[in-house]
Amino acid sequence: MIAGLVVAVVVVVLAAGSLLLTSSSDSSSATGEAAEAGADPDQPERSPGVNPSESPAQGADPGNGGQETGAPAESADPSETEAAEAYTVVHDRVPLTLRAPAQRTYTHVEPDDATITPNEGNYLVGGVEFLYGNWNPAVAGLEFLTPTGLAREPGPESCRTGQRTDVLPGPVLMADLAEGDPVGSGTLLCTVTTEGDLAMLEVTGISDEELPEITAELTLWDIS
Numbered sequence: 388m389i390a391g392l393v394v395a396v397v398v399v400v401l402a403a404g405s406l407l408l409t410s411s412s413d414s415s416s417a418t419g420e421a422a423e424a425g426a427d428p429d430q431p432e433r434s435p436g437v438n439p440s441e442s443p444a445q446g447a448d449p450g451n452g453g454q455e456t457g458a459p460a461e462s463a464d465p466s467e468t469e470a471a472e473a474y475t476v477v478h479d480r481v482p483l484t485l486r487a488p489a490q491r492t493y494t495h496v497e498p499d500d501a502t503i504t505p506n507e508g509n510y511l512v513g514g515v516e517f518l519y520g521n522w523n524p525a526v527a528g529l530e531f532l533t534p535t536g537l538a539r540e541p542g543p544e545s546c547r548t549g550q551r552t553d554v555l556p557g558p559v560l561m562a563d564l565a566e567g568d569p570v571g572s573g574t575l576l577c578t579v580t581t582e583g584d585l586a587m588l589e590v591t592g593i594s595d596e597e598l599p600e601i602t603a604e605l606t607l608w609d610i611s
Contacts, residue, residue, distance in 0.1 A: 474543035474608040477584060481605045485519045487598035494519040498578075498586035498607050514581050517588065521598060528560040529570065529601075531578065538575035538587060543608045546577040546587045564593055564601070585610050 481501045488494045488505060495504045496517035518530040538549035559570045570576070576588040585608040592602040 472547065473611045474585065475611065476606070477609050478605055478607040480589075483588075483603045483605050485601040485603070487596065487600055488519055488521040490524075491522050492520075493522065496588070498588070498605055499580050499582045499584055501605055501607070516578050516580055516586060517576075519601070524561075526558065526560065527598060528558050528564060530558040531555060531576075533578045533581065535576055535578040537569065538577045541575065541587070541589070541606075543585055543587075546575065546585055546608075549575065550577040550579060550585070561598060564599055565595070565597075567593070579610075580607075583610060584608060 478498070478501045483496065483501070483503055485494055485496065485503060493506050495506055495515040496502075496519070497504065497514055498516055499514065516531070516533045516535070518532060519528075520530055521527045534550065534554050536549040536552065536554040538546040538553075555569065555576075564570060567574075570590060572590055572592055574590040576590070578586050580586050587606045587608075589604045589606070590601060591604055592600075594600040
């Protein structure tokens, strides 16, 4: 009976040892497979194709599947954007007649006041934009005391553009007036006055005298 018990104990010990060896062998096999696959057996499993150590691409939106959203659009600098100008009519197509000035005199045109003033021998007068002079027949003609340009069509926007971009280089002599180049009937002369208003002098007629009479219509806008 004692011998039977000894045999039974030996059988149990051998069975336990076999189980331990089998478990150790399975664990070693799993560890070896994980090492070959580059995985850490102590870390939880993750879906194939996803590497958590890789950060999303720069500019990607994590909430948009990690896709690149592109660089944000640069906003315009308000300081670089010129504010739009507004125009209010002050004088609307006021008729003016510039008669030929007497020799050695000048006729001044003041758009802010819509006035024409003959001034004997007085060339420079404050607040004057246009000058019709006959001091010397060789240089008689229209002169511009503020930068004056040509507008393509009536209206403050076109007038402002012409005043900025198509400026006349100097006086328009009598010979040029007689030929209508660059100033003739229908010409739109535009300038910013000494008081900051926008003036348009539309030439409506030039007589055929050696020293012609010029008719025009004046429109003035306040710029704000």
